[in-house]
Amino acid sequence: MNALEQLSDHIAQFSPKGFKLSTHQLEKFFSSKKLTRKQHLLTAGHPCHYLYFISKGCMRSYFINPKGTEQILNFGIENWWMTDYDNFSNQQISQLNIQALEDSELLCLSRSNFDQLIEQHPEINHYFRVILEKRHTADQRRMQYMFTLTAEEIYKHFATKNTPFLQRVPQYMLASYLGMTPESLSKIRKKLMEEGS
Amino acid sequence: MNALEQLSDHIAQFSPKGFKLSTHQLEKFFSSKKLTRKQHLLTAGHPCHYLYFISKGCMRSYFINPKGTEQILNFGIENWWMTDYDNFSNQQISQLNIQALEDSELLCLSRSNFDQLIEQHPEINHYFRVILEKRHTADQRRMQYMFTLTAEEIYKHFATKNTPFLQRVPQYMLASYLGMTPESLSKIRKKLMEEGS
Numbered sequence: 001m002n003a004l005e006q007l008s009d010h011i012a013q014f015s016p017k018g019f020k021l022s023t024h025q026l027e028k029f030f031s032s033k034k035l036t037r038k039q040h041l042l043t044a045g046h047p048c049h050y051l052y053f054i055s056k057g058c059m060r061s062y063f064i065n066p067k068g069t070e071q072i073l074n075f076g077i078e079n080w081w082m083t084d085y086d087n088f089s090n091q092q093i094s095q096l097n098i099q100a101l102e103d104s105e106l107l108c109l110s111r112s113n114f115d116q117l118i119e120q121h122p123e124i125n126h127y128f129r130v131i132l133e134k135r136h137t138a139d140q141r142r143m144q145y146m147f148t149l150t151a152e153e154i155y156k157h158f159a160t161k162n163t164p165f166l167q168r169v170p171q172y173m174l175a176s177y178l179g180m181t182p183e184s185l186s187k188i189r190k191k192l193m194e195e196g197s
Numbered sequence: 198m199n200a201l202e203q204l205s206d207h208i209a210q211f212s213p214k215g216f217k218l219s220t221h222q223l224e225k226f227f228s229s230k231k232l233t234r235k236q237h238l239l240t241a242g243h244p245c246h247y248l249y250f251i252s253k254g255c256m257r258s259y260f261i262n263p264k265g266t267e268q269i270l271n272f273g274i275e276n277w278w279m280t281d282y283d284n285f286s287n288q289q290i291s292q293l294n295i296q297a298l299e300d301s302e303l304l305c306l307s308r309s310n311f312d313q314l315i316e317q318h319p320e321i322n323h324y325f326r327v328i329l330e331k332r333h334t335a336d337q338r339r340m341q342y343m344f345t346l347t348a349e350e351i352y353k354h355f356a357t358k359n360t361p362f363l364q365r366v367p368q369y370m371l372a373s374y375l376g377m378t379p380e381s382l383s384k385i386r387k388k389l390m391e392e393g394s
């Protein structure tokens with residue numbers, strides 16, 4: 001299955017029954033991009049004019065915090081959308097970096113093509129509305145956890161809900177995403193392994 | 198202007214030019230609710246089957262953290278939507294409480310009416326897509342700040358972007374929302390007043 005077929009299926013999955021955009025309808029809006037592992041898609045200080053659909057691979061978005069270290073904001077794998085929404089919507093300079101953690105393939109939708117896609121196929125709003133509802137729900141849950149759970153509980157919860165990431169993301173990056181030091185995460189994993197959970 | 202007119206205007210504001218749902222079209226989907234100050238709209242442990250549009254007043258959502266104290270997740274004022282999305286979407290038991298901080302008026306949209314509204318007026322997906330895009334952007338920015346900014350920077354940023362809340366929300370609740378103690382917030386405000394900023 002090629003990337004456009006994959007996107008077409010994903011749109012159909014979260015659209016009302018019977019709605020589908022064919023690869024022919026989609027192809028005029030999207031360009032494709034291949035990244036090798038560690039290659040950057042976006043670097044802070046540049047504008048972010050694209051919304052990216054990950055058809056293959058694994059990506060991360062991160063920024064440099066005031067201490068000069070990397071802080072991971074999000075990960076993304078197959079069938080996830082990725083961008084710096086703040087900049088994609090407001091056309092400003094990005095504070096985020098987006099980088100491939102594996103060799104990856106993306107479909108790229110520019111802001112103007114996004115607007116045209118919406119105008120020519122307004123039914124696609126349903127799809128993006130559902131995707132954003134899921135994102136907002138996950139964001140709110142993540143903030144709730146950041147405020148309340150212990151590091152061990154945060155890791156346990158992440159591990160249950162996001163098993164694919166455990167194999168694909170280096171441990172020090174996972175620690176950054178979860179807001180803990182690599183040493184703390186290492187201790188937690190060791191403890192849980194000893195407990196057999 | 199009554200609540201339905203207000204919602205009709207808000208929908209038109211974030212929809213493609215020319216799209217508007219009249220109050221007559223909207224009224225069959227919404228019920229209305231008045232709350233007095235301190236009254237709860239939702240209590241943790243109950244299901245949350247509604248999406249609420251705030252036409253007047255000020256609300257907060259919060260949960261009880263493991264230390265037994267209240268942690269504020271969100272505030273909402275006029276023209277904001279409020280719910281526990283996790284439960285509204287997944288029809289589970291809510292972990293959140295939602296309470297009025299002022300005498301408030303709401304329009305209530307049940308999950309089944311939401312689905313019918315979408316089905317009968319699919320153009321409304323555009324409106325909710327835009328609203329959720331703004332929410333997701335704000336959530337991501339908030340997480341970024343939680344990871345990087347000092348308490349003083351967090352407060353300064355909030356005060357610049359959310360002036361109406363400063364007058365309407367008690368200081369100890371603002372401290373909770375910003376993830377700091379009331380004492381820290383009080384010190385920061387005093388320092389900034391002395392500096393004249």
